[in-house]
Amino acid sequence: xxxxxxxxxxxxxxxxxxxxxxxxxxxxxxxxxxxxxxxxxxxxxxxxxxxxxxxxxxxxxxxxxxxxxxxxxxxxxxxxxxxxxxxxxxxxxxxxxxxxxxxxxxxxxxxxxxxxxxxxxxxxxxxxxxxxxxxxxxxxxxxxxxxxxxxxxxxxxxxxxxxxxxxxxxxxxxxxxxxxxxxxxxx
Amino acid sequence: xxxxxxxxxxxxxxxxxxxxxxxxxxxxxxxxxxxxxxxxxxxxxxxxxxxxxxxxxxxxxxxxxxxxxxxxxxxxxxxxxxxxxxxxxxxxxxxxxxxxxxxxxxxxxxxxxxxxxxxxxxxxxxxxxxxxxxxxxxxxxxxxxxxxxxxxxxxxxxxxxxxxxxxxxxxxxxxxxxxxxxxxxxxxxxxxxxxxxxxxxxxxxxxxxxxxxxxxxxxxxxxxxxxxxxxxxxxxxxxxxxxxxxx
Numbered sequence: 533x534x535x536x537x538x539x540x541x542x543x544x545x546x547x548x549x550x551x552x553x554x555x556x557x558x559x560x561x562x563x564x565x566x567x568x569x570x571x572x573x574x575x576x577x578x579x580x581x582x583x584x585x586x587x588x589x590x591x592x593x594x595x596x597x598x599x600x601x602x603x604x605x606x607x608x609x610x611x612x613x614x615x616x617x618x619x620x621x622x623x624x625x626x627x628x629x630x631x632x633x634x635x636x637x638x639x640x641x642x643x644x645x646x647x648x649x650x651x652x653x654x655x656x657x658x659x660x661x662x663x664x665x666x667x668x669x670x671x672x673x674x675x676x677x678x679x680x681x682x683x684x685x686x687x688x689x690x691x692x693x694x695x696x697x698x699x700x701x702x703x704x705x706x707x708x709x710x711x712x713x714x715x716x717x718x719x
Numbered sequence: 720x721x722x723x724x725x726x727x728x729x730x731x732x733x734x735x736x737x738x739x740x741x742x743x744x745x746x747x748x749x750x751x752x753x754x755x756x757x758x759x760x761x762x763x764x765x766x767x768x769x770x771x772x773x774x775x776x777x778x779x780x781x782x783x784x785x786x787x788x789x790x791x792x793x794x795x796x797x798x799x800x801x802x803x804x805x806x807x808x809x810x811x812x813x814x815x816x817x818x819x820x821x822x823x824x825x826x827x828x829x830x831x832x833x834x835x836x837x838x839x840x841x842x843x844x845x846x847x848x849x850x851x852x853x854x855x856x857x858x859x860x861x862x863x864x865x866x867x868x869x870x871x872x873x874x875x876x877x878x879x880x881x882x883x884x885x886x887x888x889x890x891x892x893x894x895x896x897x898x899x900x901x902x903x904x905x906x907x908x909x910x911x912x913x914x915x916x917x918x919x920x921x922x923x924x925x926x927x928x929x930x931x932x933x934x935x936x937x938x939x940x941x942x943x944x945x946x947x948x949x950x951x952x953x954x955x956x957x958x959x960x961x962x963x964x965x966x
Contacts, residue, residue, distance in 0.1 A: 557811060559839045578872050592861075622909065627905075627911045627933070628909070628910065629841035629910065630720060631911050632911070632934065658817070658841040660839065666938050698792070700793075701761055
């Protein structure tokens with residue numbers, strides 16, 4: 533994408549960056565345990581608390597930003613965004629997991645969705661649980677197909693994406709570029 | 720969700736091959752280049768099925784998988800030689816989005832359960848092969864299934880998040896998808912079901928989507944020219960999608 537980036541292995545390196553991406557494929561509880569085991573929990577929360585830059589969570593990396601999840605009730609999330617992660621209600625017409633491509637319905641303006649065309653752009657989702665923020669005003673976009681679930685949630689300095697921008701072709705690339713290029717205080 | 724047209728790359732000892740009824744028939748090229756082409760053409764998903772010999776997979780965990788994942792900006796699903804949990808961990812670390820278990824693996828159910836608990840159901844795909852023969856095709860398999868539907872139920876209960884139904888008879892033939900035995904399955908399944916084997920054209924895809932299949936995977940019509948004899952990588956255009964009503 534032409535944006536310099538590095539993989540963070542040592543949690544203490546987090547403060548050297550002003551954009552952090554927390555990607556993820558996995559179970560909420562396992563992800564939480566791994567973050568704790570690897571020592572990333574406190575540096576991540578402190579990065580946000582001290583407003584050192586912007587944090588972008590992807591899929592379970594987004595869900596972990598919330599307080600808790602029905603997927604693993606005994607495990608805690610990072611609690612950076614108020615709210616819980618709930619099981620997607622499914623039926624035969626909308627089976628769960630939700631796997632595949634969907635469009636977004638933008639419900640609030642955000643620098644992250646600049647140059648995103650609602651009717652044309654599509655994004656890859658693969659999830660069984662959805663983000664349910666306490667503050668509904670933090671929802672920037674919802675998925676366009678039933679069941680409608682929050683796809684982008686944003687609070688000061690922190691953005692949570694339910695879909696995978698890194699697997700959403702040029703449509704996802706635009707979102708990642710928006711994240712990389714906007715000013716730290718523009719969230 | 721929008722219907723998915725999935726490109727399948729079958730690999731044998733590091734080479735992408737066109738398979739006819741599960742047997743290698745024609746060399747297609749380098750799997751990394753093919754995956755990159757599919758990605759650039761906008762493939763909804765790249766399904767990599769590695770049918771390399773057991774020793775090849777075990778001794779040389781294929782380095783090309785990481786390259787495929789780095790080159791592709793659409794979802795990558797990978798199946799082949801996933802016999803132990805370490806293999807699953809290795810595949811995810813290589814960058815795949817979903818791992819695929821064949822129902823011919825006698826270890827599948829236990830491994831699926833373990834992988835699903837760690838990586839989540841949405842990251843696990845189960846392939847069920849079917850043909851005209853009576854079920855079960857693999858009596859040595861775990862589980863209690865005595866029918867195709869039972870096998871799907873066993874895999875679902877074990878933690879699979881999507882089923883790929885694969886017609887053995889039609890695979891590579893371009894005779895059309897064989898939905899006769901399976902078209903009612905999406906209606907009772909709790910999880911998405913996709914289908915592959917013999918897709919001949921976009922109308923064929925559309926018919927499958929209309930009965931509820933979430934995706935259609937194909938190799939021949941995307942990897943060969945219209946004669947079916949010469950490698951020629953291609954994919955849908957946005958106009959195709961619009962024309963078929965898939966947007």
